[in-house]
Amino acid sequence: xxxxxxxxxxxxxxxxxxxxxxxxxxxxxxxxxxxxxxxxxxxxxxxxxxxxxxxxxxxxxxxxxxxxxxxxxxxxxxxxxxxxxxxxxxxxxxxxxxxxxxxxxxxxx
Amino acid sequence: xxxxxxxxxxxxxxxxxxxxxxxxxxxxxxxxxxxxxxxxxxxxxxxxxxxxxxxxxxxxxxxxxxxxxxxxxxxxxxxxxxxxxxxxxxxxxxxxxxxxxxxxxxxxxxxxxxxxxxxxxxxxxxxxxxxxxxxxxxxxxxxxxxxxxxxxxxxxxxxxxxxxxxxxxxxxxxxxxxxxxxxxxxxxxxxxxxxxxxxxxxxxxxxxxxxxxxxxxxxxxxxxxxxxxxxxxxxxxxxxxxxxxxxxxxxxxxxxxxxxxxxxxxxxxxxxxxxxxx
Numbered sequence: 001x002x003x004x005x006x007x008x009x010x011x012x013x014x015x016x017x018x019x020x021x022x023x024x025x026x027x028x029x030x031x032x033x034x035x036x037x038x039x040x041x042x043x044x045x046x047x048x049x050x051x052x053x054x055x056x057x058x059x060x061x062x063x064x065x066x067x068x069x070x071x072x073x074x075x076x077x078x079x080x081x082x083x084x085x086x087x088x089x090x091x092x093x094x095x096x097x098x099x100x101x102x103x104x105x106x107x108x109x
Numbered sequence: 110x111x112x113x114x115x116x117x118x119x120x121x122x123x124x125x126x127x128x129x130x131x132x133x134x135x136x137x138x139x140x141x142x143x144x145x146x147x148x149x150x151x152x153x154x155x156x157x158x159x160x161x162x163x164x165x166x167x168x169x170x171x172x173x174x175x176x177x178x179x180x181x182x183x184x185x186x187x188x189x190x191x192x193x194x195x196x197x198x199x200x201x202x203x204x205x206x207x208x209x210x211x212x213x214x215x216x217x218x219x220x221x222x223x224x225x226x227x228x229x230x231x232x233x234x235x236x237x238x239x240x241x242x243x244x245x246x247x248x249x250x251x252x253x254x255x256x257x258x259x260x261x262x263x264x265x266x267x268x269x270x271x272x273x274x275x276x277x278x279x280x281x282x283x284x285x286x287x288x289x290x291x292x293x294x295x296x297x298x299x300x301x302x303x304x305x306x307x308x309x310x311x312x313x314x315x316x317x318x319x320x321x322x323x324x325x326x327x328x329x330x331x332x333x334x335x336x337x338x339x340x341x342x343x344x345x346x347x348x349x350x351x352x353x354x355x356x357x358x359x360x361x362x363x364x365x366x367x368x369x370x371x372x373x374x375x376x377x378x379x380x381x382x383x384x385x386x387x
Contacts, residue, residue, distance in 0.1 A: 004187065006183075008177070010177050024178070026177065026183070028186075071336060072336050073180060073183055073336075075180075
Protein backbone atom coordinates (compact mmCIF):
# COMPACT_ATOMS: atom_id res chain seq x y z
CA UNK A 1 0.00 0.00 0.00
CA UNK A 2 1.30 3.40 -0.93
CA UNK A 3 2.26 5.73 1.89
CA UNK A 4 0.14 8.50 3.36
CA UNK A 5 -2.97 7.79 1.35
CA UNK A 6 -5.99 9.38 2.99
CA UNK A 7 -9.34 9.64 1.26
CA UNK A 8 -11.45 12.69 2.08
CA UNK A 9 -15.06 13.17 1.05
CA UNK A 10 -17.59 15.93 1.53
CA UNK A 11 -21.29 15.13 1.02
CA UNK A 12 -24.08 17.24 2.52
CA UNK A 13 -25.80 15.30 5.32
CA UNK A 14 -29.29 16.33 4.16
CA UNK A 15 -30.98 17.13 0.85
CA UNK A 16 -34.47 17.43 -0.57
CA UNK A 17 -35.74 14.81 -3.03
CA UNK A 18 -34.50 15.33 -6.59
CA UNK A 19 -32.08 18.06 -5.55
CA UNK A 20 -28.70 18.16 -7.28
CA UNK A 21 -26.08 18.07 -4.54
CA UNK A 22 -22.39 18.88 -4.88
CA UNK A 23 -19.92 16.21 -3.83
CA UNK A 24 -16.22 16.88 -3.35
CA UNK A 25 -13.59 14.19 -3.00
CA UNK A 26 -9.85 14.35 -2.46
CA UNK A 27 -7.35 11.60 -1.95
CA UNK A 28 -3.79 12.32 -0.91
CA UNK A 29 -1.60 10.30 -3.24
CA UNK A 30 1.77 10.88 -4.88
CA UNK A 31 0.54 9.93 -8.40
CA UNK A 32 4.02 9.07 -9.65
CA UNK A 33 3.71 9.36 -13.42
CA UNK A 34 6.36 6.84 -14.47
CA UNK A 35 7.97 9.53 -16.65
CA UNK A 36 10.42 10.84 -14.07
CA UNK A 37 13.94 9.68 -13.31
CA UNK A 38 15.74 9.64 -9.98
CA UNK A 39 19.15 11.22 -9.38
CA UNK A 40 20.88 8.10 -10.76
CA UNK A 41 18.96 8.24 -14.01
CA UNK A 42 16.70 5.27 -13.30
CA UNK A 43 13.05 5.56 -14.19
CA UNK A 44 10.81 5.89 -11.13
CA UNK A 45 8.09 3.30 -11.68
CA UNK A 46 4.56 4.48 -12.28
CA UNK A 47 2.34 4.41 -9.18
CA UNK A 48 -0.98 6.15 -9.60
CA UNK A 49 -4.62 5.70 -8.75
CA UNK A 50 -6.05 4.38 -12.00
CA UNK A 51 -9.78 4.24 -11.28
CA UNK A 52 -12.29 6.08 -9.10
CA UNK A 53 -15.86 4.86 -8.65
CA UNK A 54 -18.83 6.32 -6.80
CA UNK A 55 -21.98 4.29 -6.15
CA UNK A 56 -25.24 5.35 -4.50
CA UNK A 57 -27.34 2.56 -2.97
CA UNK A 58 -25.66 0.10 -5.31
CA UNK A 59 -26.24 2.20 -8.43
CA UNK A 60 -23.25 3.66 -10.23
CA UNK A 61 -22.90 7.47 -10.15
CA UNK A 62 -19.52 8.04 -11.79
CA UNK A 63 -16.70 5.78 -12.91
CA UNK A 64 -13.46 7.57 -13.79
CA UNK A 65 -10.33 6.22 -15.49
CA UNK A 66 -7.28 8.17 -14.29
CA UNK A 67 -4.16 8.65 -16.38
CA UNK A 68 -0.55 9.46 -15.43
CA UNK A 69 -0.90 13.16 -16.29
CA UNK A 70 -3.33 13.71 -13.42
CA UNK A 71 -1.71 15.66 -10.63
CA UNK A 72 -0.75 14.59 -7.16
CA UNK A 73 -3.63 14.47 -4.62
CA UNK A 74 -6.44 14.13 -7.20
CA UNK A 75 -9.52 16.21 -6.42
CA UNK A 76 -12.94 15.51 -7.94
CA UNK A 77 -16.03 17.67 -7.64
CA UNK A 78 -19.32 16.63 -9.25
CA UNK A 79 -23.07 16.87 -8.83
CA UNK A 80 -25.54 14.06 -8.25
CA UNK A 81 -29.30 13.75 -7.90
CA UNK A 82 -30.42 11.95 -4.76
CA UNK A 83 -33.91 10.41 -5.09
CA UNK A 84 -33.96 8.86 -1.60
CA UNK A 85 -32.00 8.50 1.62
CA UNK A 86 -29.00 6.23 1.30
CA UNK A 87 -25.26 5.78 1.23
CA UNK A 88 -22.60 6.98 -1.17
CA UNK A 89 -19.71 4.55 -1.53
CA UNK A 90 -16.41 5.91 -2.83
CA UNK A 91 -13.69 3.59 -4.10
CA UNK A 92 -10.21 4.39 -5.37
CA UNK A 93 -8.09 1.69 -7.09
CA UNK A 94 -4.29 1.94 -6.80
CA UNK A 95 -1.79 0.58 -9.36
CA UNK A 96 -0.30 -1.58 -6.61
CA UNK A 97 -3.64 -3.33 -6.08
CA UNK A 98 -4.66 -1.40 -2.99
CA UNK A 99 -8.27 -0.28 -2.75
CA UNK A 100 -9.24 2.72 -0.66
CA UNK A 101 -12.84 3.07 0.44
CA UNK A 102 -14.99 5.69 2.09
CA UNK A 103 -18.74 6.03 2.52
CA UNK A 104 -21.17 8.81 3.47
CA UNK A 105 -24.82 8.71 4.47
CA UNK A 106 -27.33 11.22 3.22
CA UNK A 107 -30.86 11.82 4.45
CA UNK A 108 -33.49 12.99 1.98
CA UNK A 109 -36.33 14.84 3.64
CA UNK B 110 0.13 52.82 -39.13
CA UNK B 111 -0.53 49.17 -38.50
CA UNK B 112 2.34 49.09 -36.05
CA UNK B 113 0.79 51.94 -34.07
CA UNK B 114 -2.54 50.19 -33.87
CA UNK B 115 -0.85 47.04 -32.69
CA UNK B 116 1.12 48.88 -30.02
CA UNK B 117 -2.02 50.60 -28.77
CA UNK B 118 -3.79 47.29 -28.51
CA UNK B 119 -0.98 45.78 -26.44
CA UNK B 120 -1.16 48.77 -24.16
CA UNK B 121 -4.86 48.28 -23.62
CA UNK B 122 -4.44 44.62 -22.80
CA UNK B 123 -1.59 45.22 -20.38
CA UNK B 124 -3.54 47.86 -18.51
CA UNK B 125 -6.70 45.84 -18.07
CA UNK B 126 -6.87 45.47 -14.33
CA UNK B 127 -7.31 41.95 -14.86
CA UNK B 128 -8.04 38.83 -13.33
CA UNK B 129 -7.91 39.53 -9.63
CA UNK B 130 -10.81 40.74 -7.59
CA UNK B 131 -8.91 43.21 -5.49
CA UNK B 132 -11.98 44.29 -3.56
CA UNK B 133 -12.90 40.80 -2.35
CA UNK B 134 -12.92 39.86 1.32
CA UNK B 135 -11.39 36.65 2.59
CA UNK B 136 -13.84 34.51 4.55
CA UNK B 137 -12.79 30.93 5.17
CA UNK B 138 -15.42 28.18 5.50
CA UNK B 139 -18.13 30.83 5.50
CA UNK B 140 -17.41 32.05 9.02
CA UNK B 141 -13.74 32.89 9.62
CA UNK B 142 -12.97 36.42 8.46
CA UNK B 143 -9.33 37.15 7.79
CA UNK B 144 -7.99 40.69 7.52
CA UNK B 145 -6.39 41.13 4.09
CA UNK B 146 -6.21 44.95 4.16
CA UNK B 147 -4.87 46.96 7.07
CA UNK B 148 -3.55 50.47 7.68
CA UNK B 149 0.21 50.43 7.15
CA UNK B 150 2.38 50.31 10.28
CA UNK B 151 4.30 53.55 10.90
CA UNK B 152 7.58 52.19 9.55
CA UNK B 153 6.08 51.22 6.18
CA UNK B 154 6.00 54.03 3.59
CA UNK B 155 2.71 52.92 2.01
CA UNK B 156 -0.87 53.86 2.73
CA UNK B 157 -2.17 50.36 3.19
CA UNK B 158 -0.78 46.87 3.58
CA UNK B 159 -2.38 44.13 1.47
CA UNK B 160 -2.20 40.37 1.72
CA UNK B 161 -0.91 38.51 -1.32
CA UNK B 162 -4.34 36.87 -1.49
CA UNK B 163 -5.77 40.15 -2.82
CA UNK B 164 -3.56 39.96 -5.91
CA UNK B 165 -4.44 36.42 -6.96
CA UNK B 166 -7.00 35.31 -9.55
CA UNK B 167 -10.61 34.64 -8.58
CA UNK B 168 -10.07 30.90 -8.86
CA UNK B 169 -6.97 30.92 -6.67
CA UNK B 170 -8.71 33.15 -4.15
CA UNK B 171 -11.62 30.71 -4.00
CA UNK B 172 -9.34 27.76 -3.23
CA UNK B 173 -8.37 29.39 0.04
CA UNK B 174 -11.94 30.12 1.09
CA UNK B 175 -12.82 26.51 1.85
CA UNK B 176 -10.62 24.11 3.78
CA UNK B 177 -11.71 21.17 1.65
CA UNK B 178 -10.63 22.98 -1.51
CA UNK B 179 -7.39 24.27 0.03
CA UNK B 180 -4.68 21.78 -0.98
CA UNK B 181 -2.48 23.08 1.85
CA UNK B 182 -4.77 21.49 4.42
CA UNK B 183 -3.56 18.02 3.38
CA UNK B 184 -0.19 18.97 4.81
CA UNK B 185 -1.81 20.27 7.98
CA UNK B 186 -3.40 16.84 8.41
CA UNK B 187 0.03 15.25 8.06
CA UNK B 188 1.40 17.56 10.74
CA UNK B 189 -1.48 16.73 13.11
CA UNK B 190 -0.29 13.13 13.01
CA UNK B 191 3.31 14.18 13.56
CA UNK B 192 2.21 16.36 16.48
CA UNK B 193 1.25 13.38 18.61
CA UNK B 194 4.00 11.04 17.36
CA UNK B 195 6.74 10.26 19.90
CA UNK B 196 10.21 10.73 18.43
CA UNK B 197 13.71 10.91 19.86
CA UNK B 198 15.42 9.59 22.98
CA UNK B 199 13.38 11.60 25.47
CA UNK B 200 10.19 9.74 24.58
CA UNK B 201 8.26 12.96 23.99
CA UNK B 202 5.96 14.22 21.27
CA UNK B 203 4.83 17.81 20.67
CA UNK B 204 1.55 16.78 22.26
CA UNK B 205 3.10 15.62 25.54
CA UNK B 206 4.29 19.14 26.42
CA UNK B 207 1.94 21.41 24.50
CA UNK B 208 -1.37 19.53 24.53
CA UNK B 209 -3.63 19.85 21.51
CA UNK B 210 -2.42 21.88 18.52
CA UNK B 211 -5.26 24.38 19.13
CA UNK B 212 -3.47 25.43 22.33
CA UNK B 213 -0.79 26.97 20.09
CA UNK B 214 -3.20 29.65 18.83
CA UNK B 215 -1.49 33.02 19.11
CA UNK B 216 2.04 31.66 18.61
CA UNK B 217 2.42 32.17 14.86
CA UNK B 218 1.49 35.91 14.80
CA UNK B 219 4.35 36.98 17.12
CA UNK B 220 7.18 35.10 15.39
CA UNK B 221 10.03 35.78 14.71
CA UNK B 222 10.62 36.89 18.29
CA UNK B 223 13.37 37.35 20.82
CA UNK B 224 14.44 34.34 22.87
CA UNK B 225 15.90 35.62 26.14
CA UNK B 226 17.66 32.39 27.12
CA UNK B 227 19.41 31.91 23.81
CA UNK B 228 19.94 35.65 23.29
CA UNK B 229 18.82 35.51 19.67
CA UNK B 230 15.90 36.24 17.40
CA UNK B 231 14.10 32.99 16.68
CA UNK B 232 11.83 32.07 13.84
CA UNK B 233 9.10 29.49 14.30
CA UNK B 234 11.26 26.94 12.46
CA UNK B 235 14.23 27.57 14.79
CA UNK B 236 11.95 27.16 17.81
CA UNK B 237 10.51 23.90 16.45
CA UNK B 238 14.00 22.51 15.91
CA UNK B 239 15.12 23.68 19.35
CA UNK B 240 12.19 21.75 20.81
CA UNK B 241 13.13 18.70 18.79
CA UNK B 242 16.79 18.78 19.79
CA UNK B 243 16.68 19.76 23.46
CA UNK B 244 13.32 18.49 24.64
CA UNK B 245 12.64 15.50 22.38
CA UNK B 246 16.32 14.67 21.75
CA UNK B 247 15.36 14.00 18.15
CA UNK B 248 17.04 14.90 14.88
CA UNK B 249 16.29 18.47 13.80
CA UNK B 250 14.35 18.91 10.57
CA UNK B 251 15.84 20.64 7.55
CA UNK B 252 14.98 24.33 7.70
CA UNK B 253 12.80 24.31 4.59
CA UNK B 254 12.00 20.57 4.59
CA UNK B 255 8.56 19.13 4.05
CA UNK B 256 8.21 18.13 7.70
CA UNK B 257 9.07 21.63 8.82
CA UNK B 258 6.72 23.27 6.32
CA UNK B 259 3.91 20.96 7.44
CA UNK B 260 4.45 21.78 11.11
CA UNK B 261 4.58 25.51 10.35
CA UNK B 262 1.32 25.10 8.43
CA UNK B 263 -0.33 23.44 11.41
CA UNK B 264 0.88 26.17 13.76
CA UNK B 265 -0.33 28.84 11.33
CA UNK B 266 -3.70 27.16 10.78
CA UNK B 267 -4.62 27.29 14.48
CA UNK B 268 -3.83 31.02 14.52
CA UNK B 269 -5.74 31.89 11.37
CA UNK B 270 -7.43 35.28 11.52
CA UNK B 271 -5.29 36.58 14.37
CA UNK B 272 -3.38 39.75 13.44
CA UNK B 273 0.36 39.55 12.79
CA UNK B 274 2.05 41.34 15.65
CA UNK B 275 5.84 41.04 15.70
CA UNK B 276 8.04 43.32 17.80
CA UNK B 277 10.28 45.81 16.03
CA UNK B 278 12.11 47.35 18.99
CA UNK B 279 13.69 46.32 22.28
CA UNK B 280 16.07 43.37 21.97
CA UNK B 281 15.11 42.67 18.34
CA UNK B 282 15.96 46.21 17.19
CA UNK B 283 19.37 45.24 15.76
CA UNK B 284 18.06 42.30 13.76
CA UNK B 285 15.11 44.39 12.57
CA UNK B 286 17.48 47.14 11.36
CA UNK B 287 19.56 44.54 9.50
CA UNK B 288 16.39 43.21 7.92
CA UNK B 289 15.38 46.68 6.82
CA UNK B 290 18.80 47.27 5.30
CA UNK B 291 18.60 43.99 3.37
CA UNK B 292 15.10 44.85 2.16
CA UNK B 293 16.34 48.04 0.52
CA UNK B 294 19.68 46.67 -0.72
CA UNK B 295 19.88 45.93 -4.44
CA UNK B 296 21.36 42.53 -5.23
CA UNK B 297 22.42 40.51 -8.25
CA UNK B 298 23.07 41.25 -11.89
CA UNK B 299 19.58 42.73 -12.16
CA UNK B 300 20.29 45.05 -9.23
CA UNK B 301 16.91 44.68 -7.63
CA UNK B 302 15.99 45.09 -4.00
CA UNK B 303 12.87 43.65 -2.38
CA UNK B 304 11.45 47.18 -2.37
CA UNK B 305 11.84 47.66 -6.14
CA UNK B 306 9.16 45.09 -6.79
CA UNK B 307 7.13 44.84 -3.62
CA UNK B 308 7.03 48.47 -2.52
CA UNK B 309 7.52 50.51 -5.69
CA UNK B 310 5.62 48.26 -8.10
CA UNK B 311 3.06 46.13 -6.33
CA UNK B 312 -0.12 45.87 -8.36
CA UNK B 313 1.87 46.06 -11.62
CA UNK B 314 2.80 43.06 -13.71
CA UNK B 315 6.24 41.49 -13.81
CA UNK B 316 5.84 39.63 -17.08
CA UNK B 317 2.74 37.49 -16.50
CA UNK B 318 2.75 37.78 -12.73
CA UNK B 319 0.75 40.25 -10.68
CA UNK B 320 3.17 41.70 -8.14
CA UNK B 321 2.05 41.59 -4.53
CA UNK B 322 3.49 43.50 -1.61
CA UNK B 323 5.51 40.44 -0.66
CA UNK B 324 3.73 40.03 2.66
CA UNK B 325 4.43 36.81 4.56
CA UNK B 326 1.26 36.59 6.67
CA UNK B 327 0.09 33.71 4.45
CA UNK B 328 3.13 31.46 4.89
CA UNK B 329 3.66 28.61 4.59
CA UNK B 330 2.09 28.88 1.18
CA UNK B 331 0.74 26.16 -1.07
CA UNK B 332 1.83 27.11 -4.56
CA UNK B 333 0.00 25.76 -7.57
CA UNK B 334 3.23 25.86 -9.55
CA UNK B 335 4.98 23.22 -7.44
CA UNK B 336 2.02 21.57 -5.68
CA UNK B 337 3.56 21.76 -2.22
CA UNK B 338 4.00 24.01 0.77
CA UNK B 339 6.66 26.69 0.47
CA UNK B 340 8.41 28.25 3.44
CA UNK B 341 9.37 31.89 3.87
CA UNK B 342 13.10 31.30 3.52
CA UNK B 343 12.66 29.15 0.41
CA UNK B 344 10.66 32.03 -1.08
CA UNK B 345 13.34 34.56 -0.07
CA UNK B 346 15.94 32.37 -1.77
CA UNK B 347 13.80 32.21 -4.90
CA UNK B 348 13.40 35.99 -5.00
CA UNK B 349 17.09 36.74 -4.42
CA UNK B 350 18.03 34.10 -7.00
CA UNK B 351 15.73 35.79 -9.48
CA UNK B 352 17.79 38.96 -9.12
CA UNK B 353 20.66 36.74 -10.31
CA UNK B 354 22.54 36.94 -7.04
CA UNK B 355 24.14 34.40 -4.76
CA UNK B 356 21.53 33.94 -2.06
CA UNK B 357 21.83 33.69 1.68
CA UNK B 358 21.04 30.23 2.95
CA UNK B 359 17.77 29.25 4.61
CA UNK B 360 18.00 29.81 8.36
CA UNK B 361 20.94 32.23 8.03
CA UNK B 362 21.02 35.27 10.37
CA UNK B 363 20.43 37.49 7.33
CA UNK B 364 17.22 35.71 6.32
CA UNK B 365 16.04 35.54 9.94
CA UNK B 366 16.49 39.31 10.15
CA UNK B 367 14.76 39.79 6.81
CA UNK B 368 11.88 37.56 7.93
CA UNK B 369 11.46 39.65 11.07
CA UNK B 370 11.46 42.88 9.10
CA UNK B 371 9.11 41.64 6.35
CA UNK B 372 6.75 40.17 8.95
CA UNK B 373 6.64 43.55 10.69
CA UNK B 374 5.61 45.20 7.43
CA UNK B 375 2.48 43.08 7.65
CA UNK B 376 1.63 43.86 11.27
CA UNK B 377 -2.16 44.02 11.37
CA UNK B 378 -2.82 41.52 8.55
CA UNK B 379 -4.44 38.24 9.55
CA UNK B 380 -2.55 34.95 9.68
CA UNK B 381 -3.62 32.89 6.63
CA UNK B 382 -1.32 29.89 6.51
CA UNK B 383 -1.55 27.60 4.72
CA UNK B 384 -2.49 30.09 2.02
CA UNK B 385 -2.92 29.28 -1.68
CA UNK B 386 -0.96 31.20 -4.29
CA UNK B 387 -0.01 30.73 -7.93
